Each structure stands twice: as C-alpha cells, then as structure tokens.
Amino acid sequence: MDVAVILLGVGGVGRAVLARLGRAAPAVTGVTFRLVALVDSAVILTAAAPPGGAPAPAAVAYLDAPTLDAAAAAKAGGRPLAGLAAAHPVTATARGGGGDHDQGVLLALAASAAAAGATPLLIDASASAATTALLVAAAAAGVRVVSANKVPFSSAFSAFAALLPAPGAADDGGARASRSRRLVRAESAVAAGTPAIAALTRLVASGDAVTHIVGCFSGTLGVLTTAVAGGTRLSVAVAAARAAGITEPDPRADLSGVDVARKALILGRLAGCTTAGLADVRLEPFVPAAHLDAGGGGVDAWLAALPAADAGAAAAVAAAAAAGVVRRYVGAVDVAAGTVTVGWVELAPDSALAGLAGSTNAVVVTSGSYPRGEELVIRGSGAGVDVTAVGVVADAVELAHTAAVG
C-alpha cells in the first residue's frame, strides 16, 4: 500500500524522519511511504499545484528523491524551501497568515491522495504551538496523524481528547477512542522513540488500572544531573551542555521544567487524568525560581548570574549522599488524585530511576497488574533526532495498517 506523507517541519527531526522513511523496507513494513508535501514556516512544497475545489479530485503527485535530498540540504544549510522552485519540479505555495488557508490546502492534498487510492498521513515534526488545530481537523477528516510535537497534546484537554485516547473524558460510547486508536500516534512526543506511550496505551486498553507514573523525561536535564552529581559546578555543566548543543540556545527553556511538565501531562492524560492544561501542572523548576529569573532577561546575563546557584546545587547533592538517597528531577502522575507534578525527588539507590545516567530516559508505571515493587519500566534514549524519527516511523507503520474511519 502507498502512504502519502505530508511532513510539517523540515528541521532536524523532520530531516531524520525523511531519511528513515526512505530506508523503511516495504518487505518489512508492508508499506511504501512517499512524500506529497514538505511544509516549513513559509511554504507548502508540492510536486504539482495543490488541488482546489470540492470534492477533491483524485490526484496524487509525489516529490521525487532529488527534490527531497535538495530540500533536506537546503534546510540543513539554513535556506528556505521556497528556493527549490527554481531548480526542481515543485510548486511552493506561500503559507497564509491565518491557519485556515494552510489547513485548506493540506486537507485538500490529503483528500485528493485518498481519492487516488493512497492513504494520506500528516506527520508533525515541528515544535510549533500552531499546529494543534490542523492536527485536530485532519483527524476529524479521517486523515492519519503522527506527531513528534508535544505541544498539541499538552495544551487544552479538549485538543488532547480529540486526538489521543483519554480515559478520563466523558463516555461517548467509544467513538472517540476508536478514532484515536485508528488515526493518531504520538510516541515521540515523550522520551523520543522509546515506547513509553505505546506501553502505557496498551496497559490502559487492557483495562489495567494505572495508578502512578513517574519518570525522567529530559535527556538534557539528565546530563546536567549526572554532571552535578559527579562534582561539576552547575553553571559549568550548563555552559558545557549549551556549547555541545545539548540544551536549547536559551537553557532556561530546559531548566524551567516546562518540557518535562508537557511530557508528564501527556502521560497523565493517557492514564485518565483530565488536567485542564499545562498551568495545572505543579512545577518546581530544575533550579530555584530565583535563579531562573536572575540576570535581567538576556541569556548571557542569565548565564553570568548562574554561578550563584552552584553552591545550592552542590549542597543538595551532598545532603542526598549523606542521607543515602539519589536525587532525580522527575515528572510524576497520581491518577487517583488527578495530579501531575514536576520537581526533585529523593529515591532509594536501587530504584529504577536512580540507576539512570546521562541523557537516558525512563518511565515507571504502577498499576493493578504492575504493583509497587514490580512496576513496568521502559528505559532508553530520550533525545536526539534519530531516535525521535524511530518513534515517528514506527507510528507511521502502525497507522498504515489501521482501519479507516468513515
């Protein structure tokens, strides 16, 4: 079968997805993936002019391999997709100011591909906060959606429940659950391709009562935790990680804990929490708030002020060592209480999370069938564009074999 892919985002993750889709062997997957559109922040790049009118005509035109290679090279070099139109057989449609224009173009592309016998698939490899409405509209139209972007699932609960199985949502007889299970996957939104969401979704589907989830969901903060536990000063560790490209350009985006909060919120909602939004997560930042806000705004001034946090971080490590415990920065879900919490905890040295080092992620699930002491543990790399693409392509293969939603 042919899957017609619309790829949102041609950054590091998007390019890794492109490369991996090209390598996925039809003999193993039962699927042939082909690209119908690449979308960056400026244009929608297609092999032919996008279809207009309704009903959508039966038509699908795929971007050829030289175009895909050139697109990846352009984006890797910081150049826009729009520039490809000069040398390749493509149409670059400028994205509109509002979401509706783009959504209309992309859903018409999907409908035309479906009418031509292909299975349309929208992949969100962006980190944009603006794709949620498109993803919801696509799923509502029966278009399959894979997202590595965590924002659509960690904002309003209504958007989550429109996309992924939400056991806490009102009982609608299973129509929404059926749609979600057939049309939407988001493994790489949490812990990259490490199958935390797949494992949790399976437990919930089986009727197992998930009670608690706790995990280390940030490779970046894991690297910093390991460095500081090993005696490196926090400010030095942050500067080194930033220089190595491990943190965001502004490390406060990592140290705020918001990324961890988004991931914990997603897992909590999958387990039955109905947490209204990100603001409802109880969030203790990785560094005390006073240090997160120090320096007066700019990243350089903030970095210059960060050494003031070093003594506190070192003292916390020393106190934990003296107490025979291990400190970990975790996201935690208490399903019965309906709470999602992010912050520092102290763990026994033989616990699953205490054994982590560096960027490795782990998720620990407690349930009726996996009680305390016998929890389900999923551990593996939680960062990097390649392992993120692993999750995206595995999701895409699953959706290629699901039933359509009428």
Add this chain to the structure above:
Amino acid sequence: MDVAVILLGVGGVGRAVLARLGRAAPAVTGVTFRLVALVDSAVILTAAAPPGGAPAPAAVAYLDAPTLDAAAAAKAGGRPLAGLAAAHPVTATARGGGGDHDQGVLLALAASAAAAGATPLLIDASASAATTALLVAAAAAGVRVVSANKVPFSSAFSAFAALLPAPGAADDGGARASRSRRLVRAESAVAAGTPAIAALTRLVASGDAVTHIVGCFSGTLGVLTTAVAGGTRLSVAVAAARAAGITEPDPRADLSGVDVARKALILGRLAGCTTAGLADVRLEPFVPAAHLDAGGGGVDAWLAALPAADAGAAAAVAAAAAAGVVRRYVGAVDVAAGTVTVGWVELAPDSALAGLAGSTNAVVVTSGSYPRGEELVIRGSGAGVDVTAVGVVADAVELAHTAAVG
C-alpha cells in the same frame, strides 16, 4: 464495533482473559468484545449449533454472561465444558480426532460472524502444540489472531513467518508483513504482557538495525536465581518453588531452559534471524545436563537426586561474587551471526539484568539507535495469568482497529 471472540483454552490464562475482556470499557477501547465460542480439549462450546456449508451464513450468536461464568467455574473446578450443555443454552460440539474438523467448525464460526458484521478474533490461550495449523489457517482466511501460546511461533520458521513479521524471510513485496501487522499479535508469548514484542516490533518497523537482544525471560528461573544467590540451596529452592506452584509440576520443564529458548527464538526471529527451529537454539540448561537427567525418570526420584547439584550452584554464586560479577540465566540473540543462545552469563553489577530480582523479566535491545550503553530496556512482571491477560487484551484492542485483509 463488535468483536466476536473464539477462545482456545479455558485454563488459568483463558479465564483471566475472559474476566479482562468483560471489564474492558468500550469508551476506552472503542470495542465491544463478545464470546462466540469457548474451546477446551474436548469440545467447542457455542450458543447455537455451528454453521455448516459454504458460503457461511451471516449469523452470530454470543454466549451469555451466566454461561461464561459457569464455564469459568467449571474449568476452575476441573470439570469439562461439555457438562454445561445440561443447564445452559449452549451447543457442545465434540472436537474431532484430526485438526481439520475443528478447524472447519471454528473458521465457519468466524466466517459467519464476519458475514453478520462482527470482527472475528481467535485467541489462543492454550499451551498446546496442536494449534499452529489453526492459527495459520485463520490468518490466511483473514481472521485476526492473538496468541499467548508461544509454541506456534517457536517451532518451524515457516509457521512463524506466516504469522508474525519476519524481516529475515524472503522479500515478497510486503504482503506477508502487511497481513501480519493487521491480523496477528503475540505479546504474551514472551514476558507476559510486558511489551517486549511491541517494543521490538516497533524498532524493526522503523528500520532501526537491531543487532543484539538479551534478557531474562523466565519468572520461575528468576525466583530460583534470587534464592540461590541469597544462600538457599538449589534443591531447597526448587522444592519450595514447586510447592508454591511457581514451577511446572515437573520442574525439569523449567530447568531445561526450553521455555527460555522458545522466547529467545521468537525475539530473534522478530529481529531478523531465520533460525529453522527450536533445535537450532544453543541451549545450556539451568542446571548441568547430568543433574537434569539424574534420578531415572520420575519427578520424585529426580527431586531426591537434586541435592547433588547444590554444591555446584553455590560454588558458581561464590565465584561470581569473588569476581565482582552477577550471574544471570539469559536468552540472547546475535542478529548478524544469526544465533540464538540460552545459558548462564556473568554481568557487571550495574547492568540492567543484574538489577533484576525474583520473577521480574527484562529485555535489553541493542540497535543502531540504541547502541551499547544506551540500550532499550523493557522490564516488568513476566509471569502470572493476570499480566498475561493484560497483554492478550491489549493485543485484541489493537487488532480491533486494524484494516481488514482482503
């Protein structure tokens, strides 16, 4: 949607599956499961006489809740299903001597249910070596199959490749892969519901090159390993585990390592090995072969002779402790070499498998995206009828949402 379940095996696992299917909430799963047949070694129990002739008539009659409860109670009490016909609205069809009669009856039931608009699903909750042909025939007929029974996947390679994705099989353009991904699941054949197969299948689907798999796949042998490492004599540990129902009635079935070999073989084949059969697994038993064969045949005589193995087991523990390593009885796959090996290994104390205790299973996967030191680890309970049923029902929910195979 309605899924019409044919359940093979109404032992401990089968009854746990029945209970869990009854609890699976349609609002969460998007599915309603109903039973059309219960099958034990003697009869096929249905709510109406099985359909005859071809094409199958459009008809589906479900077993009612009182009948299912009575069936579970009967089997739990050691009584045959056939006895239910006296007090419940059921037909008990005697199973034939050959496989063809039963297969004809069951596939006709499935075809009738499909013609009536339900989705037929065959669940193998038996431990029988005789179901393989039925499972293969069912999948070939487009009937969905979930198996907790490991035998069909750990015998001839051809049967495996007819059922599950086998990257090592000849390239047929993806038809077999597509059929497998849409119609067959077998999570609970390895490590019960702990999602080792789901995780591995996802990696392989993504094109990630899995190179090595190693794991502890036997809860029973894990319990014995922990006891002996803690100073209990092997023969005492075996007798205690047998008394607690943790071992098979004849513990040699566990200590032979054959069960571990079957599980390792399944994982190896999922990763690309084309190992012809169980006899090709390199198998070192849990106790030296001389002790496995001692005693002259009967289980009591064997148990009486087992203390002769105690000193060797204790010496191995002491030697490992002196060397600063931890002994684990593992199944291991080397994909490039095409080998599946079962036996004792010595591991660093900080390795994922060294941290296991008791009946917990774990699988460690090394791949291009999860290289040495950053392996993917899936850990959790690997035994017990409830956690086995978790895997079966999660599989069933997945298959309820796959596309049909024409």
